Amino acid sequence: xxxxxxxxxxxxxxxxxxxxxxxxxxxxxxxxxxxxxxxxxxxxxxxxxxxxxxxxxxxxxxxxxxxxxxxxxxxxxxxxxxxxxxxxxxxxxxxxxxxxxxxxxxxxxxxxxxxxxxxxxxxxxxxxxxxxxxxxxxxxxxxxxxxxxxxxxxxxxxxxxxxxxxxxxxxxxxxxxxxxxxxxxxxxxxxxxxxxxxxxxxxxxxxxxxxxxxxxxxxxxxxxxxxxxxxxxxxxxxxxxxxxxxxxxxxxxxxxxxxxxxxxxxxxxxxxxxxxxxxxxxxxxxxxx
Amino acid sequence: xxxxxxxxxxxxxxxxxxxxxxxxxxxxxxxxxxxxxxxxxxxxxxxxxxxxxxxxxxxxxxxxxxxxxxxxxxxxxxxxxxxxxxxxxxxxxxxxxxxxxxxxxxxxxxxxxxxxxxxxxxxxxxxxxxxxxxxxxxxxxxxxxxxxxxxxxxxxxxxxxxxxxxxxxxxxxxx
Numbered sequence: 001x002x003x004x005x006x007x008x009x010x011x012x013x014x015x016x017x018x019x020x021x022x023x024x025x026x027x028x029x030x031x032x033x034x035x036x037x038x039x040x041x042x043x044x045x046x047x048x049x050x051x052x053x054x055x056x057x058x059x060x061x062x063x064x065x066x067x068x069x070x071x072x073x074x075x076x077x078x079x080x081x082x083x084x085x086x087x088x089x090x091x092x093x094x095x096x097x098x099x100x101x102x103x104x105x106x107x108x109x110x111x112x113x114x115x116x117x118x119x120x121x122x123x124x125x126x127x128x129x130x131x132x133x134x135x136x137x138x139x140x141x142x143x144x145x146x147x148x149x150x151x152x153x154x155x156x157x158x159x160x161x162x163x164x165x166x167x168x169x170x171x172x173x174x175x176x177x178x179x180x181x182x183x184x185x186x187x188x189x190x191x192x193x194x195x196x197x198x199x200x201x202x203x204x205x206x207x208x209x210x211x212x213x214x215x216x217x218x219x220x221x222x223x224x225x226x227x228x229x230x231x232x233x234x235x236x237x238x239x240x241x242x243x244x245x246x247x248x249x250x251x252x253x254x255x256x257x258x259x260x261x262x263x264x265x266x267x268x269x270x271x272x273x274x275x276x277x278x279x280x281x282x283x284x285x286x287x288x289x
Numbered sequence: 290x291x292x293x294x295x296x297x298x299x300x301x302x303x304x305x306x307x308x309x310x311x312x313x314x315x316x317x318x319x320x321x322x323x324x325x326x327x328x329x330x331x332x333x334x335x336x337x338x339x340x341x342x343x344x345x346x347x348x349x350x351x352x353x354x355x356x357x358x359x360x361x362x363x364x365x366x367x368x369x370x371x372x373x374x375x376x377x378x379x380x381x382x383x384x385x386x387x388x389x390x391x392x393x394x395x396x397x398x399x400x401x402x403x404x405x406x407x408x409x410x411x412x413x414x415x416x417x418x419x420x421x422x423x424x425x426x427x428x429x430x431x432x433x434x435x436x437x438x439x440x441x442x443x444x445x446x447x448x449x450x451x452x453x454x455x456x457x458x459x460x461x462x463x464x
Contacts, residue, residue: 045448049409050413052391057304057307058303059306062320065323068328069298069327246296246297247296272296272300275300276300276303277303
């Protein structure tokens with residue numbers, strides 16, 4: 001009986017219960033102080049476990065692992081020596097380049113982004129069978145590519161603009177103001193992840209289009225040349241969830257994912273290791289994982 | 290090897306390292322484990338099914354290699370191994386205390402049976418759903434649920450039993 005109730009409490013904390021089961025547990029917690037205490041202790045230990053591994057996700061990747069992922073190491077042999085860690089990825093990261101494209105190009109990119117109307121995020125990963133499925137997958141990939149093209153295009157505008165990124169709502173002393181304003185134009189409220197630990201400052205928000213619906217592009221900048229400017233695009237989505245997926249447009253990196261009706265994309269010139277770390281932070285802060 | 294496959298692999302490396310670190314209890318062993326997993330994934334990339342979760346596929350490879358290692362030799366680490374890796378002599382006292390508290394959590398995790406540790410890492414640290422974790426470990430969802438509950442209770446009890454654990458773990462949470 002105790003095991004069963006513990007199972008329930010843990011599943012409740014993990015958000016794994018159906019609505020009716022959740023209500024049952026909530027009623028139980030309302031009535032039983034000991035259960036409330038046990039749940040609080042369980043929640044605290046889970047939080048501590050997160051803290052234990054929080055740093056690991058932000059560490060620069062050892063070069064040997066990047067080489068292994070790229071297939072640049074010898075195939076495994078029995079008793080083979082694994083290459084020692086030599087230097088950190090950070091040393092490899094090139095300073096971000098600035099685009100020199102002119103204003104007309106930038107304006108057309110902006111038009112593409114805002115007026116595009118059809119824009120999907122991350123629909124290329126749905127498993128589909130048969131010829132119709134393949135056709136649908138091709139179409140989905142094409143539309144997805146269009147959206148990623150546009151996201152990269154918008155990001156180029158931000159980089160070109162240098163000190164004054166093209167935002168609809170600039171950040172004020174209280175960034176919540178900007179969020180409130182842009183949320184008024186969106187189907188769902190947008191929260192602002194704090195990326196100060198990465199040295200990134202929120203500069204403002206812009207309304208963009210994603211899956212035919214308005215979405216928010218949050219712009220961050222930093223003096224850290226290894227990261228550079230960064231865009232975080234958050235919109236609503238009717239597509240199935242997908243795990244973070246990496247893509248690239250010329251020298252713009254994109255990491256995008258969907259979770260419970262929300263679509264997210266991080267756009268920047270930062271190395272994928274940084275993007276991944278930042279995406280984890282975003283996902284954790286916005287409960288988007 | 291396709292560039293896309295390599296990109297996906299690089300993208301998931303930080304999480305693989307974290308997962309492997311939780312399993313092996315050692316930074317160096319974790320990186321060896323991830324490197325072996327990358328090599329195996331590249332050799333078997335044709336087995337990855339497009340449209341399925343790449344991270345889950347990689348977690349499965351990591352856990353398979355780790356289980357093989359556990360079966361072939363005792364890879365359990367001595368207590369305090371990671372603490373020695375990380376503790377700096379010039380850290381302020383409060384940070385040292387917090388760090389020690391987190392090391393206590395890490396040791397409690399190391400003491401869990403491998404199957405419970407795996408469930409805890411996949412769900413509580415990596416954020417997989419019960420169903421996704423069950424697919425990685427290849428057991429029924431109910432099994433994941435009960436392993437997870439046992440792991441969470443055991444972890445909590447070990448922390449409570451630790452010397453001053455409650456006070457110092459609260460400091461760690463406040464860091």
